[in-house]
Amino acid sequence: MAASLSAALTADATGWGFLNGAAFVVACVxxxxxxxxxxxxxxxxxxxxxxxxxxxxxxxxxxxxxxxFVRALALGMGTRLADIAPWLFLGTALVLIIxxxxxxxxxxxxxxxxxxxxxxxx
Numbered sequence: 001m002a003a004s005l006s007a008a009l010t011a012d013a014t015g016w017g018f019l020n021g022a023a024f025v026v027a028c029v030x031x032x033x034x035x036x037x038x039x040x041x042x043x044x045x046x047x048x049x050x051x052x053x054x055x056x057x058x059x060x061x062x063x064x065x066x067x068x069f070v071r072a073l074a075l076g077m078g079t080r081l082a083d084i085a086p087w088l089f090l091g092t093a094l095v096l097i098i099x100x101x102x103x104x105x106x107x108x109x110x111x112x113x114x115x116x117x118x119x120x121x122x
Contacts, residue, residue: 006023020083020084020087021084021086021087021088024047024087024088024091025090027091028091028092028095029098031043031046032094032095032099033098038107040099040103040104041104041107041108041111043095043099044095044099047088047091047092047095048088048092051091056073058080059076059080062076
């Protein structure tokens, strides 16, 4: 989340919009490669949530002191999410692809077994 927040603020300051999306994709790939295989299930939903949290924080910082804070925040978030949407899809898709090859299907099976009260296989 810190990488997304700093990239969002840097992209706004420099005018390089692609920096925000590229940092998100890089953070997604690094997270998918470095997380423990047992945590892959939780990782698959985390990148968009983490980006949204970082984007709200960045927009709050950027709109402080403006009149109509809530309106400015809503407009800024709408614009930011519209601009970053392709990057969000790419980063999330890469996390899913990498996670599948690192063992996500077995995590889903284990979670399903746990929810259904089945014993793990020996």
